[in-house]
Amino acid sequence: RKEVEQDPGPFNVPEGATVAFNCTYSNSASQSFFWYRQDCRKEPKLLMSVYSSGNEDGRFTAQLNRASQYISLLIRDSKLSDSATYLCVAHNAGKSTFGDGTTLTVKP
Amino acid sequence: DAGVTQSPTHLIKTRGQHVTLRCSPISGHKSVSWYQQVLGQGPQFIFQYYEKEERGRGNFPDRFSARQFPNYSSELNVNALLLGDSALYLCASSLDLPPGGVKNIQYFGAGTRLSVL
Numbered sequence: 563r564k565e566v567e568q569d570p571g572p573f574n575v576p577e578g579a580t581v582a583f584n585c586t587y588s589n590s591a592s593q594s595f596f597w598y599r600q601d602c603r604k605e606p607k608l609l610m611s612v613y614s615s616g617n618e619d620g621r622f623t624a625q626l627n628r629a630s631q632y633i634s635l636l637i638r639d640s641k642l643s644d645s646a647t648y649l650c651v652a653h654n655a656g657k658s659t660f661g662d663g664t665t666l667t668v669k670p
Numbered sequence: 671d672a673g674v675t676q677s678p679t680h681l682i683k684t685r686g687q688h689v690t691l692r693c694s695p696i697s698g699h700k701s702v703s704w705y706q707q708v709l710g711q712g713p714q715f716i717f718q719y720y721e722k723e724e725r726g727r728g729n730f731p732d733r734f735s736a737r738q739f740p741n742y743s744s745e746l747n748v749n750a751l752l753l754g755d756s757a758l759y760l761c762a763s764s765l766d767l768p769p770g771g772v773k774n775i776q777y778f779g780a781g782t783r784l785s786v787l
Contacts, residue, residue, distance in 0.1 A: 566712075594774065605760060605778035606713065649712050656726025656767065658703065658776065660712035 565589055566652050568661035575668055579640045583664045585633040585650035592652035592659075595626055597635050600647045600663065609635075609648070640668045672697065674763050674779035682785045683751050691746045691782045695763030701725075702744040703776060704736055705760040713760055719744055720767050756786045 568585045575581050587595075595612040610617060612624040612633050623636040633650050647663040675694045683689050695702050701720040705713035718726035719738035733749045742763075748755055762776035 596775070605780050607778070608775055611775070653774070656718045656720075657728065658705075658715050658718075660705075660714070662710070662712045 565659045566661040568664045572665040580638045583635045585661050587631050587652040592654045594653045595633050596651045598649040642668050644668050676761050676779035676782050680783045684787050687751050689748050691759050693744045693761030695742050699763035699765050701764045703762045704746045707758045751786045753786050758783050
């Protein structure tokens with residue numbers, strides 16, 4: 563079992579749809595969490611940090627549930643430009659563990 | 671401002687050879703991490719260095735080694751290359767170490783694409 567698991571998708575949604583991704587992590591000592599976005603053959607880029615209190619950045623909302631050890635990302639009003647692979651990351655004591663990513667395709 | 675820069679961008683080697691990949695962090699960043707990413711998977715953590723000391727190591731064989739220089743740039747070395755080492759090697763820099771906070775947000779370079787034939 564991988565330390566960080568994500569549903570690989572692909573998620574194919576129409577423009578304007580709301581889509582949610584979940585990610586689970588197995589190391590309860592993980593201390594910080596992030597969502598990254600990776601476009602095809604490009605480097606990962608930070609989308610947002612994830613806090614227990616939840617955080618929102620425009621159309622994006624991230625949530626952390628420590629008791630259940632999962633992280634979520636909600637994207638509202640999907641745009642064509644949101645098409646990418648979304649990676650969740652759990653960080654602990656000098657080691658960052660990435661999931662394998664969830665692929666999103668937003669269609670006109 | 672320059673982001674994280676990696677060199678070379680592409681590299682072709684044969685089995686058994688040695689390779690050195692280079693990374694220059696964002697100015698002011700003291701932490702550098704290395705990752706290996708194969709197609710269809712997320713980046714796999716190899717090493718993290720902070721202030722020239724190794725602070726984290728992933729599950730990679732001893733053929734992989736790294737170091738960080740006084741100017742915070744870093745090298746990743748891989749000896750005795752195998753076909754399975756073919757991947758995108760990513761370097762990421764951050765201001766500080768974890769846990770939590772904006773100082774340990776990692777910024778990635780564009781990577782070095784290594785092909786082992």
